[in-house]
Amino acid sequence: MSTPDTKPKESQNGKQTVVVSEKKKNAKLCAGRETYERMNFLYQAATTMSATQPQLAAYYGKLMKSVGKKAVLRMEPAIKRTLCVRCGVLLNPGITADIQDYRHKKLCYLQVDCMLCGFSKRFYNTKNHHLWMDNPQSVVERMEFA
Structure with a gap:
């Protein structure tokens, strides 16, 4: 039995081998590709409608x-960081979010307030504050979708 993505071939010793197409190989490399594509579409729709x-x-x-x-x-x-934690709206400055920059003696942060539900997030921007994802040691594998 063969599917459109696989082609059986006869080898010299009489055994059948199955050759898997490139499309099927790429699908095996990324397990959640369809889910990521759906999430991407929903993010783009939220961006458009915000x-x-x-x-x-x-x-x-x-x-x-x-x-x-x-x-x-x-x-x-x-x-x-672009989504509100409570209501899920895309935080566009001036449209769906208010942004204030606070500078105190040792503490500097950017406060983003959601206009829809009133939830506020703080993003610290001191000199010594580094995000873990910006560290090269945090990346194990990077997948590129073509």
Whole structure:
């Protein structure tokens, strides 16, 4: 039995060998590719709708988080930072979020307030503060989708 992606071949000793196409090989390399593609689509939809319909953008953001959580896939931290933790709306400065820069004696941070639900996030930007994901030791494997 052969599928469109596989082609049986007869070898010289009479045994059949199956040659798997490149498409099938690439699918095996990334287990959650379809889920990542769906999450990407939902993020793009949330980006498009955030200016005109913030409630719909919040729904898309929450749906994206739940799809990733169900498939046990991690989101890129840069994408996570653009979404509200409570309601899931995309945080666009001036449209769906207020941004203030606070500078105290030793503590400097950027505070992002969601206009939809009122939740606020703080991103610290002191000289000694480094994110773990920016460290080269944190990256084990990088997958590129073509």
